[in-house]
Amino acid sequence: MIKPRTAPGTLELLPTEQIAFQRMLDVIRSGYERFGFLPIETPAYEVTDVLLTKTGGETERQVLFVQSTGALEKAAANPAAGLPDLALRFDLTVPLARYVAEHEHQLTFPFRRYQMQRVYRGERPQRGRFREFYQCDIDIIGKDGLSSRHDAECPAVIHTIFTDLAIGPFTVQLNNRKLMRGYFEDLGLTDADLQVTVLREVDKLDKRGADAIRQTLVGEGLGLSEEAADAVLALVAVRSTSHQEALAHLDRVLGESRGSELLATGVAELREVLTVLRDLGVPESDYALNFSIARGLDYYTGTVYETTLDDHPEIGSVCSGGRYDDLAGQYTKSTLPGVGMSIGLSRLFWQLREAGLVQTAESTVQVLVPQLDEAHLPQCLALATDLRQGGINTEVVLDGGKLGKQLKYADRAGIRFVAILGEQEVGAGTVTIKDLRRQDQFSVARDEIVPALRVELAQPLDLPRDD
Amino acid sequence: MIKPRTAPGTLELLPTEQIAFQRMLDVIRSGYERFGFLPIETPAYEVTDVLLTKTGGETERQVLFVQSTGALEKAAANPAAGLPDLALRFDLTVPLARYVAEHEHQLTFPFRRYQMQRVYRGERPQRGRFREFYQCDIDIIGKDGLSSRHDAECPAVIHTIFTDLAIGPFTVQLNNRKLMRGYFEDLGLTDADLQVTVLREVDKLDKRGADAIRQTLVGEGLGLSEEAADAVLALVAVRSTSHQEALAHLDRVLGESRGSELLATGVAELREVLTVLRDLGVPESDYALNFSIARGLDYYTGTVYETTLDDHPEIGSVCSGGRYDDLAGQYTKSTLPGVGMSIGLSRLFWQLREAGLVQTAESTVQVLVPQLDEAHLPQCLALATDLRQGGINTEVVLDGGKLGKQLKYADRAGIRFVAILGEQEVGAGTVTIKDLRRQDQFSVARDEIVPALRVELAQPLDLPRDD
Numbered sequence: 022m023i024k025p026r027t028a029p030g031t032l033e034l035l036p037t038e039q040i041a042f043q044r045m046l047d048v049i050r051s052g053y054e055r056f057g058f059l060p061i062e063t064p065a066y067e068v069t070d071v072l073l074t075k076t077g078g079e080t081e082r083q084v085l086f087v088q089s090t091g092a093l094e095k096a097a098a099n100p101a102a103g104l105p106d107l108a109l110r111f112d113l114t115v116p117l118a119r120y121v122a123e124h125e126h127q128l129t130f131p132f133r134r135y136q137m138q139r140v141y142r143g144e145r146p147q148r149g150r151f152r153e154f155y156q157c158d159i160d161i162i163g164k165d166g167l168s169s170r171h172d173a174e175c176p177a178v179i180h181t182i183f184t185d186l187a188i189g190p191f192t193v194q195l196n197n198r199k200l201m202r203g204y205f206e207d208l209g210l211t212d213a214d215l216q217v218t219v220l221r222e223v224d225k226l227d228k229r230g231a232d233a234i235r236q237t238l239v240g241e242g243l244g245l246s247e248e249a250a251d252a253v254l255a256l257v258a259v260r261s262t263s264h265q266e267a268l269a270h271l272d273r274v275l276g277e278s279r280g281s282e283l284l285a286t287g288v289a290e291l292r293e294v295l296t297v298l299r300d301l302g303v304p305e306s307d308y309a310l311n312f313s314i315a316r317g318l319d320y321y322t323g324t325v326y327e328t329t330l331d332d333h334p335e336i337g338s339v340c341s342g343g344r345y346d347d348l349a350g351q352y353t354k355s356t357l358p359g360v361g362m363s364i365g366l367s368r369l370f371w372q373l374r375e376a377g378l379v380q381t382a383e384s385t386v387q388v389l390v391p392q393l394d395e396a397h398l399p400q401c402l403a404l405a406t407d408l409r410q411g412g413i414n415t416e417v418v419l420d421g422g423k424l425g426k427q428l429k430y431a432d433r434a435g436i437r438f439v440a441i442l443g444e445q446e447v448g449a450g451t452v453t454i455k456d457l458r459r460q461d462q463f464s465v466a467r468d469e470i471v472p473a474l475r476v477e478l479a480q481p482l483d484l485p486r487d488d
Numbered sequence: 489m490i491k492p493r494t495a496p497g498t499l500e501l502l503p504t505e506q507i508a509f510q511r512m513l514d515v516i517r518s519g520y521e522r523f524g525f526l527p528i529e530t531p532a533y534e535v536t537d538v539l540l541t542k543t544g545g546e547t548e549r550q551v552l553f554v555q556s557t558g559a560l561e562k563a564a565a566n567p568a569a570g571l572p573d574l575a576l577r578f579d580l581t582v583p584l585a586r587y588v589a590e591h592e593h594q595l596t597f598p599f600r601r602y603q604m605q606r607v608y609r610g611e612r613p614q615r616g617r618f619r620e621f622y623q624c625d626i627d628i629i630g631k632d633g634l635s636s637r638h639d640a641e642c643p644a645v646i647h648t649i650f651t652d653l654a655i656g657p658f659t660v661q662l663n664n665r666k667l668m669r670g671y672f673e674d675l676g677l678t679d680a681d682l683q684v685t686v687l688r689e690v691d692k693l694d695k696r697g698a699d700a701i702r703q704t705l706v707g708e709g710l711g712l713s714e715e716a717a718d719a720v721l722a723l724v725a726v727r728s729t730s731h732q733e734a735l736a737h738l739d740r741v742l743g744e745s746r747g748s749e750l751l752a753t754g755v756a757e758l759r760e761v762l763t764v765l766r767d768l769g770v771p772e773s774d775y776a777l778n779f780s781i782a783r784g785l786d787y788y789t790g791t792v793y794e795t796t797l798d799d800h801p802e803i804g805s806v807c808s809g810g811r812y813d814d815l816a817g818q819y820t821k822s823t824l825p826g827v828g829m830s831i832g833l834s835r836l837f838w839q840l841r842e843a844g845l846v847q848t849a850e851s852t853v854q855v856l857v858p859q860l861d862e863a864h865l866p867q868c869l870a871l872a873t874d875l876r877q878g879g880i881n882t883e884v885v886l887d888g889g890k891l892g893k894q895l896k897y898a899d900r901a902g903i904r905f906v907a908i909l910g911e912q913e914v915g916a917g918t919v920t921i922k923d924l925r926r927q928d929q930f931s932v933a934r935d936e937i938v939p940a941l942r943v944e945l946a947q948p949l950d951l952p953r954d955d
Contacts, residue, residue, distance in 0.1 A: 023541045025589040025819035028574055031531035033587070035594055036601065039527045055876045057853045057883025060506045064498035064620050065532060065576075065606065074490045082557045087576065089610030090549050097567050107495055109532075109554065120500070122492040127502055129897060133883065134503065139532065143556030153531050163887075170865075170886040181876070297886075300869040352492035386524045398637075402767040409522045409648070416524025416600070419637040419764075420630075430596060 030146030031153045032367050037381040037435060042370055045186060046137060049157045049364060052182035053135035056174060058159050061134050063116040065141070066107045071119055073108070074351040085109040085143045085152075109141035113158045113363070114348075121162055122352035130164040131171065137366075149371050160361030162348055167358045169290040172324040172344055173297030175362040179328060179340050180303045182364075188378055190331040191339075194311035197291045197324050198343075200274065201315060203284025204256055208249045217319055218243060223257050224315040227337075231258075257313040264305040267295055271310075290323055322346045326362055336372045340364045384435035385414055387478060391427040392418040393443040401442050404452065404470070408440070411471035413478070415440075432457050438474060497613030498620045499834050504848040504902060509837055512653060513604060516624045516831060519649035520602035523641060525626050528601050530583040532608070533574045538586055540575070541818040552576040552610045552619075576608035580625045580830070581815075588629055589819035597631040598638065604833075616838050627828030629815055634825045636757040639791040639811055640764030642829040646795060646807050647770045649831075655845055657798040658806075661778035664758045664791050665810075667741065668782060670751025671723055675716045684786055685710060690724050691782040694804075698725075724780040731772040734762055738777075757790055789813045793829055803839045807831045851902035852881055854945060858894040859885040860910040868909050871919065871937070875907070878938035880945070882907075899924050905941060 027033050034042055054060075066087045073081055086105040088096065096102060110116050113136050121132060137157040146152055159178060161171045176193040183191045201223075202216045210216055222237050231254055237243060238250040245253070256274075261267035275288045291310070298308055316325045323344035330336055342362030349357050373379050388408055390401050401417055408415040416436070418427055424441075431439050441453040452470050455462040456477065465473040494500050501509055521527075533554045540548055553572040555563065563569060577583050580603050588599060604624040613619055626645060628638045643660040650658045668690075669683045677683060689704050698721055704710065705717040712720070723741075728734035742755045758777070765775055783792045790811035797803055809829030816824050840846050855875055857868050868884055875882040883903070885894055891908075898906050908920040919937050922929040923944065932940040 022821075023538055023818055025586045025816070026535060026538060027586075027590070028531055028533055028535050031533075033530060034528070035591060036526040036528055039529060043527055054852045054881045055879070057856075057881060059503040059852060060510055061501070061503055062506060063500060064495055065608075066495055066498075066620075068493060068495050071490055071492060085554050085556055085574075086560060087552050087554055088572075089552055091610070093553060093572070100564050100567075105555075105560070107552075119492045119494075123494070124502060129901060131887070141532075143558070153533075168887050174886070297869065300866040302870065302873040349492070351490055354489075385521045385526060389524075399767040402764065403769065406769040412522070414521045414524060419641070420598070420635050434596060 028152075030144075030151050032151050032371060037384070038374070038379070040383070040385050041379050041381050042366075045366060045370065046155075046157070048185045049182050049366070050135070050137060052178055052185060053157075053159055055181065056133075056159075056178040058133045058135040058178070061117075061120060061136050062138060063110070063113075063120055063136070065139070066109050067116060067119065069104050069106055069108045071352075072110065072115055073104075080111060083142045083144050084111055085141045111142050112140050113138065113156050114160075114361070117158070117160060117162075118349035118357075119352060121357060122349040122355075125353060125355060130162060131167055132162040133159070134162075135159045139367075149368060149375070151367050151371075154365060154367035157364040157366050158361060159363075160348075160359050162357050162359040165356050165358075167360070169293045169324070169344075170297050172290065172360050173294045173301065175342060175360055176294075176308060176326055176328075177298060177301045177303050179326075179362055179364075180307055183328065183340070184307075188330065188373060189333070191307065192329055192331060193308045193340075194314055194327045194329065195291065195294060195308060195324065196310065196312055196314040196326075197287040198315065198321055199283050199323055200287025200291060201256070201312070203278070203281035203287055204274070205253070206281040206283055207279040208252055210245070210249065215243065219245070219253065220315040223253065223313060226257055226313045259310060259312040261310040264295065264299055267310045268292065270312075271295075287323070294324055316341065316343055320345050324360065333372075333376060336369075336376075339369050339372075382435050383437070386416045386434065386436045387413050388415045388438045388440050388474065389427070389431040389434075389436045390415060390417045390440050390442065391424055391431075392421045393424055393441065395421060397442055397444070397447055400447055404440060404442055404467070407471060408474070411475065413471065413474055428455070428457070438477070440470065440474075495619075497611075497618050499618050499838060504851070505841070505846070507850070507852050508846050508848050509833075512833060512837065513622075513624070515652045516649050516833070517602070517604060519645055519652060520624075520626055522648065523600075523626075523645040525600045525602040525645070528584075528587060528603050529605060530577070530580075530587055530603070532606070533576050534583060534586065536571050536573055536575045538819075539577065539582055540571075547578060550609045550611050551578055552608045578609050579607050580605060580623050581627075581828070584625070584627060584629075585816035585824075586819060588824060589816040589822075592820060592822060597629060598634055599629045600626070601629075602626045606834075616835060616842070618834050618838075621832060621834035624831040624833050625828060626830075627815075627826050629824050629826040632823055632825075634827070636760045636791070636811075637764050639757065639827050640761045640768065642809060642827055643761075643775060643793055643795075644765060644768045644770050646793075646829055646831075647774055650795065650807070651774075655797065655840060656800070658774065659796055659798060660775045660807075661781055661794045661796065662758065662761060662775060662791065663777065663779055663781040663793075664754040665782065665788055666750050666790055667754025667758060668723070668779070670745070670748035670754055671741065672720070673748040673750055674746040675719055677712070677716065682710065686712070686720065687782040690720065690780060693724055693780045726777060726779040728777040731762065731766055734777045735759065737779075738762075754790070761791055783808065783810055787812050791827065800839075800843060803836075803843075806836050806839075849902050850904070853883045853901065853903045854880050855882045855905045855907050855941065856894070856898040856901075856903045857882060857884045857907050857909065858891055858898075859888045860891055860908065862888060864909055864911070864914055867914055871907060871909055871934075874938060875941070878942065880938065880941055895922070895924070905944070907937065907941075 087107040088105045139153050140156050141153055205216045235250050238245040271288045278284045314325055314327050321343035325343035327338035328340035344360040346358050348359045390405050405415045405417040437458050439455040450467050451464045453464050554574040555572045606620050607623050608620055672683045702717050705712045726737055738755045745751050781792055781794050788810035792810035794805035795807035811827040813825050815826045857872050872882045872884040904925050906922040917934050918931045920931050
């Protein structure tokens with residue numbers, strides 16, 4: 022006998038949780054589609070040399086490789102042959118780059134795609150950190166150019182999705198790496214590597230605190246002057262609380278600039294993003310400038326985003342992303358600038374569940390048809406068929422048992438309605454409906470059960486009934 | 489520069505194809521849910537000793553193993569350590585067995601689950617045979633027992649799904665391995681191993697033809713008498729063309745039996761399946777007895793199914809499955825009988841595409857808002873927001889360009905409506921709608937665009953308009 026167990030670092034859900042997870046996936050997909058993004062899926066694994074072109078040593082150490090028995094035998098016979106031929110994707114960005122470069126001539130640009138699949142990282146499993154997890158990405162890829170207006174579309178769709186997910190108030194926080202680097206330029210920090218190093222330090226502000234960051238900035242490695250460190254820390258303290266205030270911050274930063282073109286470009290880009298966000302009707306309470314958001318990845322070159330839950334700052338960013346200059350330079354000579362955001366859904370779900378914010382009360386099954394008397398099974402089956410053809414998710418009890426036990430099962434499983442067809446009902450041409458949520462019951466004519474249940478299902482549950 | 493390419497044996501789709509594929513997934517999922525099946529997902533890989541308990545050498549040779557860089561290094565240092573710790577699932581049945589055994593005490597039985605995920609096989613890639621492909625499975629798992637009535641639920645839901653997929657007429661074909669083995673018993677073929685071998689031969693009837701099968705049956709290895717071989721071939725030639733005829737075939741087989749209890753049980757089970765199928769309202773034209781269906785896998789013990797497209801017999805079975813006595817004997821002492829069916833969607837999609845049966849004309853994007861004049865971008869953005877809030881999938885052109893080019897893009901991309909907001913429309917408070925499918929256009933008040941488009945989208949496209 023082998024002990025049944027899941028592999029370490031994977032998140033496997035019970036059906037009620039899976040239903041809640043699936044509903045989140047559906048909300049995300051629906052949001053992406055409403056904003057005109059097209060679906061793609063890529064294989065779970067890529068050819069190793071395609072996957073690992075861009076990456077450094079750390080990513081390669083986290084890659085999970087794939088090998089058939091035959092490949093394992095070959096590798097054992099020739100240990101110097103190098104890495105296995107195939108490897109599981111560690112994000113959806115590299116597969117997107119490969120996809121766009123491979124199918125470039127069959128796609129229309131700007132190419133707006135969404136992709137919701139699992140990715141794999143061979144890191145040490147930790148609480149809430151998974152080796153297999155869902156990412157739900159959107160990206161807009163231009164050919165040769167892509168206006169900054171597109172940088173407003175990602176936060177707008179994310180706004181729609183987080184509103185629909187109904188997990189509490191949230192803020193999409195915006196910054197721009199050109200603005201940051203231009204500001205550093207004005208401070209005399211013109212070395213590009215140094216700018217990137219400073220950005221990476223600043224990105225740790227929330228974790229390490231301003232004092233620790235200051236010490237690093239003026240320390241031996243970076244060597245900023247006290248004045249420069251002060252100025253950097255002053256900038257990264259900026260947060261806006263309204264649309265007007267955000268514009269005013271940009272005006273001030275530009276007004277105080279010593280002439281960096283990069284800063285002026287960053288300000289102009291952020292201004293355009295803010296304008297389009299407002300024109301798209303995103304409420305100003307739901308977005309803000311936050312000049313401490315730098316994103317660790319050097320990949321980003323302009324707008325950067327993070328999204329936080331206002332009531333759960335401890336969760337950190339639940340949706341991040343940004344603008345990049347060239348998606349697929351390793352695969353194609355075409356210049357493909359883009360902008361994107363990503364929701365790490367497995368981690369978000371796990372955190373919401375930890376915080377007690379996942380609703381698992383309602384099954385996908387809407388009606389249970391219990392079995393009172395085997396003699397009426399044909400009528401029960403016909404009833405179930407009518408309900409199903411009416412679009413209502415229905416389970417029929419085929420094995421019988423006590424009604425009380427069947428009702429208890431429905432209640433525990435989160436099935437809201439029970440449609441009872443016993444001796445009496447069959448005689449009268451009716452069905453007795455029990456509403457287990459509202460704890461009441463009523464009788465409907467057998468012919469009218471589908472419209473009657475549709476009306477019930479369409480009503481919001483929280484309202485008291487008016488009978 | 490690295491050549492962008494997908495790994496061998498994977499099926500990657502362009503967005504229009506992905507939309508068609510996703511629609512098939514949605515139809516399948518909706519069908520499974522309508523019949524009261526609950527969703528689960530399992531990790532892509534399992535612990536190797538959990539995955540490979542039951543399987544023989546052939547399956548193990550097809551398994552794809554997963555290893556981190558660290559594990560590769562360890563394996564290189566100790567080549568005798570055996571197989572890698574993790575392996576990708578090769579079907580959804582073994583993960584289901586592991587899931588049910590692992591979570592047994594948190595599940596309610598009969599446990600009705602659906603699962604739609606990719607599986608992996610390290611076989612040599614061939615045309616239309618993939619190493620990574622979707623399986624869409626349903627199973628009903630009982631504890632200690634599960635009545636044969638459940639064997640009718642799988643073909644009933646498959647019937648609903650193939651009806652909704654609208655890929656032409658199809659037949660769910662039924663048989664029962666107890667009936668077959670009981671019939672062999674009556675012929676004096678009482679050895680269980682011999683029975684299984686004969687079943688496996690019979691399963692090749694369509695491929696090899698009756699003459700070749702007869703030669704194998706009477707040949708050295710199996711050694712059936714001419715009479716026994718004749719009787720076997722007479723049985724497997726049986727097909728029903730109506731419900732009554734199916735019942736008559738069962739009566740005849742039972743009447744001619746020399747008393748095998750196994751045969752009587754098989755007949756009773758099939759009779760119950762047929763009865764419940766009829767009571768569930770499945771049209772008799774869509775199911776049939778076919779006594780040549782044996783399924784190669786010894787795993788199956790009772791009812792077995794295959795589904796064929798009537799107009800495309802060359803495709804073979806597009807959905808198969810059956811009844812098994814014990815799902816998870818390798819993981820738990822509990823006896824878990826079950827019944828299930830599986831749609832191999834990647835292969836089905838590929839075959840439908842080859843046959844020209846995949847409809848890729850319609851985008852998920854329903855409306856394009858083109859950009860005529862940058863000055864009206866705010867109005868265009870507000871229009872898009874209204875459409876999106878009205879549940880209509882909308883793309884806005886943010887970068888401008890000639891209207892003709894924008895219309896051509898919409899047409900090629902399969903976007904049906906274009907909502908034009910130019911100087912004139914803004915002045916008049918209207919929007920001009922172009923219907924690219926019907927090739928006409930009309931004007932609506934700006935305030936009424938959402939209900940107007942909803943009406944258009946709700947109308948079937950094939951009907952001529954009555955204006």
